[in-house]
């Protein structure tokens with residue numbers, strides 16, 4: 001595959017907005033990162049998505065859109081189209097080069113045991129609105145082949161890890177950690193496939209806690225947690241969850257962990273304790289790695305919570321592993337998932353695998369995604385494709 005210029009769009013489990021990133025890639029090892037961009041959702045829209053998570057619990061077949069989910073899907077898609085338009089206006093030098101879009105959409109339900117995962121995102125509508133080829137619904141084919149449907153970023157983490165080692169910036173094995181609403185890890189060895197899985201709650205519980213107790217969307221820079229202390233008995237209750245002892249591949253729905261064990265804590269103690277839970281859950285993942293990583297690279301919004309990072313450093317130090325923030329090794333910890341969706345879109349177009357038995361549990365490496373060409377007369381050089 002020749003090098004393509006792709007935009008990746010991610011609206012993650014934190015439901016805080018749309019990350020957009022531009023990438024030049026051949027879908028293999030060639031990766032040149034371009035500008036990135038974030039469009040926040042206003043509080044009322046975030047609440048609308050939150051209530052959609054409840055509505056989505058009734059979905060039995062992934063194409064169902066009960067209640068206002070159909071309207072919400074359209075609104076989410078139009079907001080993504082608007083993000084692309086704003087990006088093109090702000091980066092005219094890049095605008096004409098973009099050939100395709102990788103579109104994640106918004107996950108509202110994830111039930112791997114039932115092979116059911118639902119992302120709100122209308123690919124054909126986005127193609128019409130942007131005039132670009134769109135690759136969307138990247139999780140479904142993995143599930144059709146026995147996989148968890150998540151995590152999908154490991155293919156991209158693997159390409160980044162090899163580039164870092166080639167540049168002398170790190171050594172194998174490297175473990176990427178994405179501390180999003182939910183956290184996931186990718187362990188990358190010098191040779192062979194990466195090992196990956198969702199590792200536990202990331203920021204989602206902290207966000208829910210400070211929203212419920214303090215009416216604020218997230219604990220900016222861990223300021224609230226700074227006033228509190230870790231309540232070890234509550235952390236222990238979280239870590240008793242059988243999820244942690246289960247071997248990967250494994251993945252989580254946002255609702256799989258709740259605030260119930262933290263109920264009754266003071267606001268600040270709760271925020272500090274839940275930050276510790278995030279870090280301990282990630283450190284527990286080391287028990288399932290074939291070998292301890294030389295370096296943990298931390299990405300996602302949780303790297304801005306100094307308590308999560310300090311607790312991670314303490315634990316990694318005890319294992320003899322280094323901890324680096326994405327920016328310490330020249331990467332962008334906010335844009336990485338959006339970059340990953342650009343990368344996966346190009347892989348999909350090339351028919352390359354996006355998931356592996358060791359990352360999602362699929363029976364064999366499989367590609368995925370549905371590609372929509374832009375309407376006739378609208379420009380895009382990407383080609384239609386079939387997979388399986």
Ligand SMILES: Nc1ncnc2c1ncn2[C@@H]1O[C@H](COP(=O)(O)OP(=O)(O)OP(=O)(O)O)[C@@H](O)[C@H]1O
Nearest residue numbers: 012013014180181182203218220221300301304305
């Ligand atoms: N300055 C900050 N201090 C502390 N936490 C922050 C800060 N900025 C962002 N966050 C946290 O990061 C979250 C967003 O993280 P991110 O964008 O990585 O999540 P996501 O992509 O939605 O999740 P996922 O990876 O699960 O799909 C916010 O909801 C908030 O909890």
Ligand SMILES: CC(=O)N[C@H]1[C@@H]2OC[C@@H](O2)[C@@H](O)[C@@H]1O[C@H](C)C(=O)O
Nearest residue numbers: 013107110150151152153180182184
């Ligand atoms: C079903 C779903 O959307 N899962 C998300 C979620 O957020 C983090 C974690 O859980 C991860 O498995 C996944 O997202 C990332 C981007 C992934 O698929 O790699």
